[in-house]
Amino acid sequence: MRKCLGFWLLLLFLIPQEVLADNPIMKDKSFSVPAVIVYEGKVYYYVATDMEKKGNTYGKKEWNVYSSMDLENWKLESQFEEPKINMTNRSTVKASHLIVKNDDFFWYVLTESDDNIPDYRVDVIKSDHPVQEWQDTSAVSVIPPDMMDELDDVERVAWKESTLSVSMNENGEAYLFFGKNNLYYVKLKENMVDLENSIKKVYINGFKGSFAGGAKIHQHKDTYYMTFTVNSPQVIGYATAKNLAGPWEYKGIIMDESTEIAPFYANIFSFQEQSYFIYHSKPVTEKQRSNGSVAIEEIYYQDGLIASPVTPTASGTDGPSYLIQQAGGNLALRINDERLVVSVAEEEQYDFRWHQTPGLIGSDQVNIVSFQSENRPGFYLVNQDNRLQVKQDDGSTEFAEIASFRIVPGLSDKTAYSIQPYNKDQYFLFMREDIIEFRKKEELADLELATFHLAAKEDIVPELQTKPVKYSESSEEPYRDGNDSLKGLESSQMIEKEETNWVVVCVVLLSAILIILIIRKYIKS
Template identity: 35%
Template sequence: MPSSLKRTLGASLIGLLGATSALADNPAITERFSADPAAIVHDGKVYLYVGHDEAATDGDFFVLREWNIYSSTDLENWTLEGEVPRTIFEWAEADSAWASQAVEHDGKFYWYTTVRGVDPEDELGGYTLGVAVSDDPVTGWKDALGKPMLNPNETDPAPHMIEHSHSWDDIDPSVFIDDDGEAYLYWGNSHLYYAKLADNMIEFDGEIHKVDIQNMPGTFTEAPWVHEKNGTYYLTFAMNYPEELAYATSDSPTGPWEFQAVIMDTLEDSGTSHQAILEFEGDDYFIYHTAALPTGGNFRRSVSIEHLNYNPDGSIQKITPTASGITHAAQALQSVADTDEYMRYDDDASVAMDELNADDRWNFQWHLAALVEGDNTVSFQPETRMGYYLSNRDGELSIQRHDGTDAFARSATFTQVDGLAGHGSSYRLLDDSSVYLMTDGDSLTLGKPGTNAERKAASFMAMPVE
């Protein structure tokens, strides 16, 4: 094992943390599907605004009948506070409660949303922006205008949209209020737009501007979000398809914007990506959606949270989606029989034992959570493959996606016992207490240990990965 990585992982080995009944620390919302997050802080509490994905497992398009509002005081425990139907906008149609963002201003809350519009004066038709207002971050939302903030003919839809019966270039609104009190609304798909908001926060003050991001090695897709940090303005957004998340910077909220870097790669099982930036109690967070819940996918997404870190020069560190999220440390699992060998996963279904390698350090990190609740039960989830688990399929171990069935949950759950070698821990199948996880050279297998050597091969130590 490279000594530098050994120092990174830590010098002392500890027993595995006690398992919990939660699926994982990411996704953060597990009771239902959630997408396109936005968040604000009000009176010491975080309010999270998401679209509620309700497409069928075999669905081929987005079905969002409502927005959901969650709250939390610690970013770990979330309470569903409100369900706001798309029908608050009576002029809109379809199950089109798409991406939105709320903001507090002068004692009121303004919520900018995407919906599919119905406007007889619309020559093209399509998705557009609505705005609601309330005195409360959860309840009392009312349509502030009784009509769209704009119609598709006011912007410049891409040619491939014109070929359809409706456009979708006016989606994903994001509001930013600068320190001088000026408010701006950003939005767009294929093209990025912004406009200054009037003092009433529900109308534009001036023209709509089309934005080009300078030196971008790809195409703008959607999901703009603007925030300011230490005098620099950051524009995060989704680019290309499947979508990556990237950022640009400027000295002004009106640009010009200079492309900087991709900060999150494409997601497994989800073509779309959508982010929110949150500062809470002195720390910065990156909120996004994945397809990690069982039966999740392109139209059944789930909100997750990571730490957001800046380098001394103000650049944003690249973010890797993780199962452990912001609440737990991932674990590296070491063989007692050969202390140079650690449990490893790859991007396919394979699992093995291997020497630690700094170049692919993520492949040795695991998140522990029990899919089946019980005494000392535990499941092994690859840290960077949310929704996938080490599972037993007809006596063979592999990394498989949770399909939502009880049978899968049991196949991916083990019982943790004291290490058969006299230290560490051993893991036996939930449904067959005679069969244990074991190492066999570079392989991770299932077996029935009988000899002292086999009992060592069925014992593991773990260490938290910083």
Template identity: 30%
Template sequence: MNYKNIKISLLFISLLAYGSSFAQNPIITDIFTADPAPIVYNETVYLYTSHDTATVADTNYKMPDWYVFSSKDMVNWTNHGSPLSPKSFSWATGDAYAAQCIERNGKFYWYVSTFHKKDENSNGGAAIGVAVSDSPTGPFKDAIGKALIVNEMTTELKHGWDDIDPTVFIDDDGQAYLYWGNGSCRMVKLKENMIELEGEITNFKPKNYIEGPWVYKRKDLYYLVYASVGTKPEMIEYCTATSPEGPWEYRGIIQENVPNSFTTHPGIVDFKGKSYFMYHNGTLPTGGSYRRSICIDYMYYNEDGTIQKIVQTKEGVKPVK
């Protein structure tokens, strides 16, 4: 090989290295993942996900379990496997839909959506359970031996899959809140033990709301971010409020449709001085609406607290030092 060919070969290797270092989205490529739910604990981001196993010929979801991943730099992710599935709950049946985990007093509470068997506690339909662990990666077990939310508790909508997609938030004063819902958004306070409801369930309908709420606080504002049905496929829109109980002021669209998937789902986290927006799309080879993959891009705020439009990229984010 002459000198010119050596230079070309080195350039090609450099380009390959550049691509592997900076083409980060989707972030997990060995399995199909969806519905990202990140938390920060002990200088590490833990990412809780759904798991798509539908074939390319399937026309509906197959989601047998939930997975946990972790990263210290937002780029390199460790797969901790599946510590929880609907089979972990004696009352549950069906698929493992969107879920979110939160830490309180050294324990990790994982709120999940699946379906309820027909028994003395429910006639079936979507339900929300809660699992608990002493570690962010499990093992997790059913915290109360029954569903926390069953379909009979919410009757303003008549379809049986309205109690899905829980998000949980603990305010500065220690009060915990659970939000969820397809078709309308529900909210209820949680007791300090995180496994009992406190007070009545309320429901409200933000503009274009369909499902997938994510609630958090930044400075003096509370944010309700959600998947919208103003157009199909879904987009992400949001509201803000000065109280976790509202009233919520509509603020607009922050994420347009994602490639090759008619759903999207927000997961938002601050880590080492930067804000990150997680979502899923269908861009992996053989991917699609039932074979989705999680991505991460930067999230930016304006001075008044409003959120700038999310720029979806193939490059993703850079490693955190």
């Protein structure tokens, strides 16, 4: 009796009592073009709701402002139609960014018109509150369409996924970054609207491949980090600089490509002495594959670099992930692509990790749970004809039922656990190297093979490594613009390189002349 009571008490701590901040962090809608700020002990998150599709893009009509004091519980603070823009027929927001300066909030948006020949512009909206007054304030133009036309030296179709980021240095000077195939920056005046100087292009040293937009800037200690989307399928790369005006040095990939995730529009921010990587991804439910969702991961810095690659996880910041391990041995359940295998447990490998949630079936019983693959968000353990398999959630009631399980006291050890299908309480999970299936108790020759430890494990911190530079199919040279001129117009670094090259040439010529003179003198003598 005491053992059973201990089991149920332990179960109260083992099984989450409410849905917290596992990924995606907002599950009621599909979101896009995210922006994030930290202000007075809260994280504010601004996202647009994907509305009706217009051609090959989505109109952004409804904006949502969420806040959180712990990154686990999110509150919807405000919901309103998109910010007022100073032109009609501008219903598609391609990118957005918020920044706080002297307790004033500046919301920058890059918008596209609905005309047959679209134009683009950057506007800013100002408020003295992170949530209120956005819907009552008209935008002020920062980069008007005619100025954008002068800069846009690639085909218009290239502006599908754009960059918009604003960052301030330690002197309070703000820089606006924007673009897509071409990345530009400009220093802003004190009012955060007018341009201080001319617009310049950004050059990223050592980067070869296709720049796909979504660049965001953040600072950690004395270094600036630029994250951006690379290539297709999409991955997130990053570069570093000691100055917002550059030079920027490519450092590698933060998040690699994933069939389920396709990450882009990544933001990095610090909150309560921890850094977080928040990104736009595909949703984890099959029926919403064309829409977007938002996920979050912890990140770590090592020697001025970001420990990478960061793995998209199902648990996000919501507690530990679990091993499903035999109580009487060292074998554990592992996902291999979309197959399940039983192998010797390696707890530092994501393939062995499972994110445990309340049962998808929606039962109020504390011991009804579901298991989602930690590194394949959206893929759940299911009972398919008494065989344990892993399948992607299709959002249906039928799927929720086969993906829900009952946790009961272990058959061979009451301090451990046995696992039953939600709708078949006579069957128990039986697992050995060559068999993963559900059997009736009388069919179990060894009860230890149907008894498991659900062991909570700490987060896996990636080892510091720099992924090799990615190339596009046509790129064999450093990042170039549409006219094949190196990025970094008016870049002091490029000027220094050219000066260095001339010095080398002069030294070589003078040495050659000196050698010739010595040889001639020797011949005459």
